Amino acid sequence: xxxxxxxxxxxxxxxxxxxxxxxxxxxxxxxxxxxxxxxxxxxxxxxxxxxxxxxxxxxxxxxxxxxxxxxxxxxxxxxxxxxxxxxxxxxxxxxxxxxxxxxxxxxxxxxxxxxxxxxxxxxxxxxxxxxxxxxxxxxxxxxxxxxxxxxxxxxxxxxxxxxxxxxxxxxxxxxxxxxxxxxxxxxxxxxxxxxxxxxxxxxxxxxxxxxxxxxxxxxxxxxxxxxxxxxxxxxxxxxxxx
Amino acid sequence: xxxxxxxxxxxxxxxxxxxxxxxxxxxxxxxxxxxxxxxxxxxxxxxxxxxxxxxxxxxxxxxxxxxxxxxxxxxxxxxxxxxxxxxxxxxxxxxxxxxxxxxxxxxxxxxxxxxxxxxxxxxxxxxxxxxxxxxxxxxxxxxxxxxxxxxxxxxxxxxxxxxxxxxxxxxxxxxxxxxxxxxxxxxxxxxxxxxxxxxxxxxxxx
Numbered sequence: 214x215x216x217x218x219x220x221x222x223x224x225x226x227x228x229x230x231x232x233x234x235x236x237x238x239x240x241x242x243x244x245x246x247x248x249x250x251x252x253x254x255x256x257x258x259x260x261x262x263x264x265x266x267x268x269x270x271x272x273x274x275x276x277x278x279x280x281x282x283x284x285x286x287x288x289x290x291x292x293x294x295x296x297x298x299x300x301x302x303x304x305x306x307x308x309x310x311x312x313x314x315x316x317x318x319x320x321x322x323x324x325x326x327x328x329x330x331x332x333x334x335x336x337x338x339x340x341x342x343x344x345x346x347x348x349x350x351x352x353x354x355x356x357x358x359x360x361x362x363x364x365x366x367x368x369x370x371x372x373x374x375x376x377x378x379x380x381x382x383x384x385x386x387x388x389x390x391x392x393x394x395x396x397x398x399x400x401x402x403x404x405x406x407x408x409x410x411x412x413x414x415x416x417x418x419x420x421x422x423x424x425x426x427x428x429x430x431x432x433x434x435x436x437x438x439x440x441x442x443x444x445x446x447x448x449x450x451x452x453x454x455x
Numbered sequence: 456x457x458x459x460x461x462x463x464x465x466x467x468x469x470x471x472x473x474x475x476x477x478x479x480x481x482x483x484x485x486x487x488x489x490x491x492x493x494x495x496x497x498x499x500x501x502x503x504x505x506x507x508x509x510x511x512x513x514x515x516x517x518x519x520x521x522x523x524x525x526x527x528x529x530x531x532x533x534x535x536x537x538x539x540x541x542x543x544x545x546x547x548x549x550x551x552x553x554x555x556x557x558x559x560x561x562x563x564x565x566x567x568x569x570x571x572x573x574x575x576x577x578x579x580x581x582x583x584x585x586x587x588x589x590x591x592x593x594x595x596x597x598x599x600x601x602x603x604x605x606x607x608x609x610x611x612x613x614x615x616x617x618x619x620x621x622x623x624x625x626x627x628x629x630x631x632x633x634x635x636x637x638x639x640x641x642x643x644x645x646x647x648x649x650x651x652x653x654x655x656x657x658x659x660x661x
Contacts, residue, residue, distance in 0.1 A: 215520035223520060227527060231534045238541050245545035253548070268548070376555075 254308070260371040261342050261357035262333045279342075281332035282307040287319055289448030292327050307331075312346045312355070319445055328445055333359070340368055343446055347438025350430040351376045354385065354438060358394075364450045367408075370394040372435065382431030393422045399439075405447050407440040463585040467593035469655070474597040475648045476658060479565035483557050484598055485640040491614050493553045494602030495595075496543065500558060502591025504535045505567050509587035512571050513580040528571045529562070536561045566590055601643055609634030 215223075252268050255275040259266045266274050276298065284293040284307040293303025300306075307329035318326035331342040339362045346355040356372035370391050377383040384390050397408050398419040406420050410432040414421035424432035473479045480501070488494045511531050512519075519527050540558045543551035551558065561567065570590050575583040606612060608631050611619035619628065633639045652658050 215522070220520045220523055223518070224523060224526070227530055231530055234534060235537055238538050242541050242545040246541075246548075249544065249548035 251308075257371055257373065258331060258342055258344075258357050261359040261369050262335060262340055263359075263369050264335070278333050278335055279331045280334050283330050283332075284310060284327040285330055285446065285449040286324070286327045287445055287448065288324075289450075289452040291449075312344045313353070316346060316442065316445075326445075328442075330446065330449065338362070343442070345438050345442035347434050347441065349374050349377045349385075349434040350382050350428075351378070354431065354434055356438075358439075358443075360399075364453060365398045365400045367394050367397050367399070374431070377431050378428070380427075382425060382428035384425040384428060385431055385435060390425060397422060399443055405444070407436070407443055410436045410439075460582055460585060463582060464589035464592065467586075467589040468596060469593075469651075470658070472593045472597065472651070473566045473569075473590050474594060474644065475651050477566075477569070479569055480594055481641075481644065483560060483564060484594075484601060484644065485637040487554055487557050488598055488601035488640055489605055489609065489635045490553070491599070491602040491606045493550055494598045496547060496550045497554055497557065498591070498595030498598045500539045500543070500554075501561055501564060501566065501594055502588060503539060504532065504561050504564075505570055505591045505594075506584055506587030507535055508532045508567060509570055509575040509583040510580055512575040513578060513583035516576050519576075524576070525568075528568065532567050532571070533562050566594055597644070597647065600647065601640055604643060605634045605640065609639075 249268075252271045255271045256266050256268070258279065259271065259274055262278065264274060264278060280297055282295045283291045284303065284305060286292050291302060293305045293307055294301045295307060305327075308331075310327065310329050312328065315326050315328050319328075329344065333340045333342055341360045341362075341364060342357050343360070344355065344357050346353065348354065352375035354372060354374040354377065356370055358367060359369040360366065361368045372385045372391060374383060374386060377385065394408065396419070399405060399407055401420065408420050408422055410422050410424045412424050412429075414423045416423075467473060471477065474481065474484055483497060483501075487497045508528070508531050512528055515527070515531075536559065539561070540551070543554070543558060570587060574586045578586070603613065606614075607618060611617060611624075611630050631639075
């Protein structure tokens with residue numbers, strides 16, 4: 214028979230050894246995992262401007278097309294810039310900003326909140342790409358919006374989600390849904406109106422997009438995400454237009 | 456150490472197959488087999504976890520206090536599953552995203568706990584290791600079969616490469632979208648069990 218003392222010691226040693234092994238593995242594999250996450254983020258940004266990429270060439274294409282990255286604050290001021298791979302202002306990397314954390318700061322009215330904006334040059338055309346993040350039905354949803362030079366018309370979007378219902382809410386990640394956004398506008402005579410994802414949307418209306426049938430809460434989540442995240446960039450957009 | 460007991464690998468492939476005969480591990484078999492690639496990665500992951508947890512538990516079996524044996528088994532299984540998950544995240548990121556929670560759920564896969572309790576707790580390490588490999592492969596055979604059938608007829612491709620030529624689609628052929636839904640996997644498992652039992656009468660219950 215085993216004594217209680219033995220059982221306690223056995224369990225303790227087992228757990229400590231396991232924890233040590235897991236810590237080692239986690240620390241050792243972290244660089245590879247971080248690289249995968251970086252590459253995925255680049256692929257999503259490239260996707261928003263309609264450039265297909267594979268995990269292998271994403272980094273190269275990103276450097277080629279995304280010539281400028283800026284971090285802007287809620288007042289519309291640039292706090293950091295990287296132009297052609299060189300830090301020209303500030304010290305932080307706009308690409309490295311955690312959208313979720315920064316949005317939380319913004320919601321708490323913290324003046325230090327800043328979000329990235331990427332400038333893409335493709336075939337001589339300039340486009341501005343901004344990340345958005347919000348909540349769907351089951352978890353977070355996020356995406357990137359690419360605007361044309363007028364900072365009003367959308368040229369491309371992509372959305373992704375953590376775990377929306379397949380066939381319903383998860384449809385926001387399909388091209389059919391995303392292509393609807395092309396050509397939509399977020400300003401109505403200089404007033405920020407965002408884009409609404411709704412049932413029986415009027416195709417001719419530049420501020421409406423058809424919702425996913427059976428995915429009402431996810432669709433509303435997309436509307437809400439666009440409105441709240443784009444709000445952040447409005448001062449910056451206005452400062453560029455002047 | 457006893458010699459190489461080939462039966463330990465061969466039996467789970469057919470007569471003691473974990474999915475079709477013991478009916479274990481069905482949940483993940485339905486969830487990850489819509490495409491071949493995740494099915495293969497899942498099969499390898501489960502095989503690795505079963506084989507090594509069997510090996511480790513079998514080495515420890517005489518030191519494990521019976522009162523906490525399930526907890527000890529769970530700790531070992533979780534340890535291996537988390538390691539597998541971390542490795543997948545580092546080296547096959549896209550597949551690991553498709554498998555999502557199902558890698559973590561290997562911990563609760565009945566095949567793993569079943570083999571630990573039924574075999575590793577009372578057999579020698581090397582035999583237990585072979586038993587783990589055998590059961591993992593038995594699971595793999597079914598997963599890969601499902602993956603091939605479902606991806607071929609559901610998406611017209613295998614391992615992501617298009618197999619069914621465009622000319623078929625032009626002639627009106629369509630992918631069967633039921634194939635990529637979980638219910639079809641259950642129906643396919645049913646068909647496999649049916650065929651398997653029809654050919655092995657001794658498996659049929661009286």
